[in-house]
Amino acid sequence: MKHIISLLMENEAGALSRVAGLFSARGYNIESLTVAPTEDETLSRMTIVTSGSDDVIEQIIKQLNKLVDVVKVLDLNDGRFIERELMLVKVKATGPLREEMKRISDIFRGRIIDVADGSYTIELTGSGSKLDAFLEALDRTVILETVRTGASGIGRGDRILKV
Amino acid sequence: MASEIRMDDSSYQKTEQLTGAEIIMRCLHEENVEFVFGYPGGAVLHIYDALFKQNKFKHILVRHEQAAVHAADAYSRATGRVGVALVTSGPGATNAVTGIATAYMDSIPLVVISGQVPTAAIGMDAFQEVDMVGVTRPCVKHNFLVKDARDLATTMKKAFYIAASGRPGPVVVDVPKDITADIAEFAYPKTIEMRSYTPVLKGHSGQIKKAVKLLLEAKRPMIYTGGGLVLGDAAPELVKLAKTLGFPVTNTLMGLGGYPATDPQYVGMLGMHGTYEANNAMQNCDVLLAVGARFDDRVVGNPDHFLSVPRTIIHIDVDPSSISKRVKVDVPIVGHVQSVVAEMNELLAAETKRPDANALKQWWAQIDQWRSKKTADYRLDKDIIKPQQVIEKLWQVTKGDAFVTSDVGQHQMWAAQYYKFDKPRRWINSGGLGTMGVGLPYAMGCQLAFPDAQVACVTGEGSIQMNIQELSTCKQFNLPIKIILLNNRYLGMVRQWQEFFYNNRYSESYMESLPDFVKMAESYGHVGMNIERPEDVEGSLHEAFAMKDRLVFMNFVTDQKENVFPMVPNGKGLSEMILGDEPGADAAQSEGEG
Numbered sequence: 001m002k003h004i005i006s007l008l009m010e011n012e013a014g015a016l017s018r019v020a021g022l023f024s025a026r027g028y029n030i031e032s033l034t035v036a037p038t039e040d041e042t043l044s045r046m047t048i049v050t051s052g053s054d055d056v057i058e059q060i061i062k063q064l065n066k067l068v069d070v071v072k073v074l075d076l077n078d079g080r081f082i083e084r085e086l087m088l089v090k091v092k093a094t095g096p097l098r099e100e101m102k103r104i105s106d107i108f109r110g111r112i113i114d115v116a117d118g119s120y121t122i123e124l125t126g127s128g129s130k131l132d133a134f135l136e137a138l139d140r141t142v143i144l145e146t147v148r149t150g151a152s153g154i155g156r157g158d159r160i161l162k163v
Numbered sequence: 164m165a166s167e168i169r170m171d172d173s174s175y176q177k178t179e180q181l182t183g184a185e186i187i188m189r190c191l192h193e194e195n196v197e198f199v200f201g202y203p204g205g206a207v208l209h210i211y212d213a214l215f216k217q218n219k220f221k222h223i224l225v226r227h228e229q230a231a232v233h234a235a236d237a238y239s240r241a242t243g244r245v246g247v248a249l250v251t252s253g254p255g256a257t258n259a260v261t262g263i264a265t266a267y268m269d270s271i272p273l274v275v276i277s278g279q280v281p282t283a284a285i286g287m288d289a290f291q292e293v294d295m296v297g298v299t300r301p302c303v304k305h306n307f308l309v310k311d312a313r314d315l316a317t318t319m320k321k322a323f324y325i326a327a328s329g330r331p332g333p334v335v336v337d338v339p340k341d342i343t344a345d346i347a348e349f350a351y352p353k354t355i356e357m358r359s360y361t362p363v364l365k366g367h368s369g370q371i372k373k374a375v376k377l378l379l380e381a382k383r384p385m386i387y388t389g390g391g392l393v394l395g396d397a398a399p400e401l402v403k404l405a406k407t408l409g410f411p412v413t414n415t416l417m418g419l420g421g422y423p424a425t426d427p428q429y430v431g432m433l434g435m436h437g438t439y440e441a442n443n444a445m446q447n448c449d450v451l452l453a454v455g456a457r458f459d460d461r462v463v464g465n466p467d468h469f470l471s472v473p474r475t476i477i478h479i480d481v482d483p484s485s486i487s488k489r490v491k492v493d494v495p496i497v498g499h500v501q502s503v504v505a506e507m508n509e510l511l512a513a514e515t516k517r518p519d520a521n522a523l524k525q526w527w528a529q530i531d532q533w534r535s536k537k538t539a540d541y542r543l544d545k546d547i548i549k550p551q552q553v554i555e556k557l558w559q560v561t562k563g564d565a566f567v568t569s570d571v572g573q574h575q576m577w578a579a580q581y582y583k584f585d586k587p588r589r590w591i592n593s594g595g596l597g598t599m600g601v602g603l604p605y606a607m608g609c610q611l612a613f614p615d616a617q618v619a620c621v622t623g624e625g626s627i628q629m630n631i632q633e634l635s636t637c638k639q640f641n642l643p644i645k646i647i648l649l650n651n652r653y654l655g656m657v658r659q660w661q662e663f664f665y666n667n668r669y670s671e672s673y674m675e676s677l678p679d680f681v682k683m684a685e686s687y688g689h690v691g692m693n694i695e696r697p698e699d700v701e702g703s704l705h706e707a708f709a710m711k712d713r714l715v716f717m718n719f720v721t722d723q724k725e726n727v728f729p730m731v732p733n734g735k736g737l738s739e740m741i742l743g744d745e746p747g748a749d750a751a752q753s754e755g756e757g
């Protein structure tokens with residue numbers, strides 16, 4: 001099953017490679033991994049999307065906790081949470097496609113953020129599955145380029161990951 | 164960096180301006196380091212200059228950096244203190260990696276200081292540059308690259324603290340050369356707190372209560388202890404627990420000495436080369452108490468086979484990630500083994516209930532029946548020395564009280580099977596990584612820590628040649644080690660697998676062109692002995708150990724084709740052992756994999 005794991009770690013050189021190295025050394029999946037400093041600049045927050053059986057996920061959490069730079073780990077799937085990912089898609093926008101691309105983008109609440117003679121760049125935010133659905137709604141041949149940030153996640157309500 | 168450390172000012176001592184190299188010396192003094200095992204080079208010249216000017220700790224100049232780390236590792240295994248090694252950048256650092264990985268696999272606390280090229284040269288492919296932090300990342304508990312001389316003292320403090328606390332392990336501190344010349348204020352923090360690193364100490368009381376209840380209700384109980392019990396210095400507590408309950412105890416290869424081997428409740432080592440009674444009791448018990456052990460592949464064999472029999476498992480370990488990793492357990496207890504077992508003893512002392520005596524009697528009868536198979540027996544020969552015989556005699560001659568280090572191979576298993584360790588921290592070997600070449604440097608670490616103790620290095624002619632250069636170090640520092648070479652002219656363990664699983668195709672496992680070990684020992688200034696007759700084994704050992712101030716290299720010419728039994732072939736279950744008197748190899752043949 002897919003899990004979204006959030007963690008806070010010391011904002012030290014090499015901290016990211018410790019996490020990435022752990023996943024490759026132990027053969028765990030990484031679907032996506034995002035990292036950026038938090039409002040407290042000594043801390044970075046990382047979101048890892050991974051998948052595995054319950055036993056594997058339990059081991060992943062334990063192994064992450066064992067890393068000396070990691071301050072806190074939270075499996076967002078243990079409770080209610082919000083997942084968001086940003087995607088930029090450059091699509092063909094010539095002739096009748098100009099109208100159609102705008103229409104599909106609207107349906108998914110996307111925004112056209114760059115307009116050129118033959119293309120649009122659409123910005124879209126949502127859960128990973130919503131972004132997948134958007135790509136599926138498009139004809140492959142109209143997609144010129146896509147870039148996704150990987151998921152970020154946060155607990156709902158009082159669920160807070162903080163030091 | 165400072166923000167993650169909370170130190171009130173009172174924990175600082177008065178400050179001084181020192182070079183980075185001097186700061187490193189002072190940190191080692193503050194940690195009461197006795198020995199630094201090392202080898203100099205360009206990047207650490209400032210450090211060696213500072214070292215020259217101090218006399219609080221002794222520097223042991225090895226002949227290869229791998230040996231420096233192994234010797235520091237053995238010093239730690241024998242004493243329980245943090246071992247320290249010092250190496251230069253580039254090749255010095257990479258030579259140290261095998262030693263670091265060996266310590267990591269067995270959770271041994273080390274601080275390894277490696278030189279690095281000057282900060283400005285990092286990333287320039289400078290002479291003798293290697294990304295040590297990157298290279299060692301997968302085989303250290305933690306590592307640091309020091310980027311400012313002002314951070315040195317706190318980094319060293321953290322390194323010692325991280326290495327020794329929680330589940331111990333090696334920590335690398337990589338120090339660029341310019342940092343060792345820079346001047347900074349020296350203040351060594353007395354204590355340190357890291358918000359990202361807070362090892363658990365006490366176990367959960369509720370879980371401990373539950374465990375004690377289960378133990379008292381057990382009909383076929385078993386206690387299985389590993390290296391964690393030894394490292395956690397919890398052997399006395401465990402003995403008390405086992406005695407109160409009257410339960411059988413087995414130790415892993417790493418855990419030997421955790422429970423006295425000559426005690427009747429001890430059923431021997433378990434695992435791939437464990438005793439018939441230990442493996443069967445492990446397989447057939449109904450309640451298993453695992454203490455500081457990790458159910459690894461060489462211990463429980465095939466986990467599916469192990470789990471095919473229902474049993475309740477209680478697992479005490481300081482490392483939560485060791486619990487339910489290979490085998491799912493019922494009562495996990497995360498905590499320092501010593502405190503958890505002590506708490507169990509307290510609960511038992513306050514408890515009147517005792518285990519069901521009848522059930523226990525039946526269980527012991529079953530175990531005694533397995534024991535009566537006497538799978539440790541071997542046939543003495545009147546013309547050829549049997550390796551088992553050498554170890555048995557070694558045990559007798561040293562009165563069971565030596566530090567025994569070993570290399571890796573058949574000789575290691577025989578040493579583990581036939582030397583009866585009654586005390587923890589006496590059996591020093593590479594269990595996790597299985598590193599050939601550790602034996603001699605391990606013996607050095609032990610002998611330096613305990614100059615008056617008997618130290619024996621049990622080795623093979625393959626392994627000993629992997630760090631043979633250390634005979635020179637032994638001469639320089641007058642280390643009267645006794646090298647017990649079980650010379651079978653084969654990479655014996657490899658040959659055994661080839662015999663069993665590859666139809667006797669002995670591919671590259673014969674050791675050709677061996678040196679004359681006696682002459683070799685003599686050329687290093689030591690005593691050499693050739694022992695070829697079974698009747699000379701005991702006398703020669705007496706003779707060697709009587710030479711209290713000399714290293715004696717004993718070349719025992721042993722049976723070439725002797726095999727280690729019992730053996731659980733790879734992928735088989737614990738109770739599916741091949742025993743010595745059965746050919747058995749065919750049955751296992753299809754399962755063979757290196």
Ligand SMILES: Cc1ncc(C[n+]2csc(CCOP(=O)(O)OP(=O)(O)O)c2C)c(N)n1
Pocket residue numbers: 570571572573574575597598599600622623624625626627649651653654655656657
């Ligand atoms: C550094 C290293 N290389 C290879 C091996 C694989 N290996 C395990 S046991 C063994 C044979 C050891 O031979 P020897 O030291 O003569 O001991 P014996 O088995 O004959 O007692 C080998 C090659 C290893 N464990 N370590």
